[in-house]
């Protein structure tokens with residue numbers, strides 16, 4: 001808590017004083033890229049990724065300790081019947097992560113990524129956003145601070161993912177609050193809602209945003225009233241990574257909602273982030289466009305749990321390896337362009 005006693009003040013202050021990119025590390029990377037044994041520009045977006053790593057880490061592009069952080073939370077709004085799955089699945093999937101049985105475990109093995117799970121008081125769901133605020137100020141701020149701990153063990157590429165039955169309803173409410181349009185623009189099937197469940201989900205998002213309407217000009221109020229513990233923790237983790245010069249890969253629809261809150265507070269807050277993939281959730285691409293981003297992958301996935309970000313980490317690792325490991329034209333004795 002800040003000296004003035006207002007729970008969000010410290011985060012507002014951080015957002016006013018974000019570190020920028022390192023232009024000299026960027027210049028060094030561009031110069032080296034121009035000498036590597038390939039036609040200029042031929043590695044396409046891999047080159048941009050290498051430059052992004054240099055700019056945000058302040059050194060030559062490398063990924064030696066990539067980490068996937070999954071934040072898990074439960075949501076009071078599940079009482080409204082907005083998900084085909086019961087909320088007990090959140091804790092069960094956390095156990096599955098710990099036992100190594102989930103999709104994210106396999107993607108981490110295949111790409112040599114670290115994995116940490118942060119479960120956030122799963123036995124205490126947040127308030128049902130269609131009748132009350134998800135969290136009080138202290139809980140929301142404390143959960144953001146907890147999320148900042150994700151980088152404590154050290155990493156040089158942070159992949160942000162989540163698990164939480166009901167949280168595609170939460171993400172839709174956040175996007176609707178931040179970007180307007182209508183509830184149907186933002187609500188999608190999540191884990192498979194259709195028919196009456198999908199109709200309820202749309203109505204619940206409409207009700208929640210109408211209920212909190214007069215407070216939603218402040219992005220932190222959007223987070224506190226319409227968010228959830230894993231959303232707050234992801235926002236904290238993304239912000240902490242920025243302060244420590246750690247590049248971030250954002251996962252799907254739900255992780256993007258956490259990122260969108262920071263972007264609403266400061267449009268440059270996500271400059272150290274890439275969107276790992278566009279999920280099959282219908283509103284995801286529109287949300288990504290609002291952030292001014294282009295996703296790295298589009299594989300028709302809609303799982304969450306960090307899987308899209310983790311797959312993209314494999315691409316980022318390859319980009320860094322090409323940049324650092326390739327020979328230059330002069331080293332390899334390859335003739336340059338005539």
Ligand SMILES: O=C(O)c1ccc[n+]([C@@H]2O[C@H](COP(=O)([O-])O)[C@@H](O)[C@H]2O)c1
Nearest residue numbers: 083164166168190191252253254279304
């Ligand atoms: O992030 C996405 O793109 C995404 C799209 C569909 C489903 N999910 C995952 O599914 C869960 C939420 O779905 P639901 O239907 O219970 O709101 C939660 O654990 C998310 O990780 C995630």
Ligand SMILES: Cc1cc2nc[nH]c2cc1C
Nearest residue numbers: 085089163191303304305
């Ligand atoms: C089984 C299951 C696995 C998940 N992983 C992320 N969200 C999920 C939701 C469900 C229902």
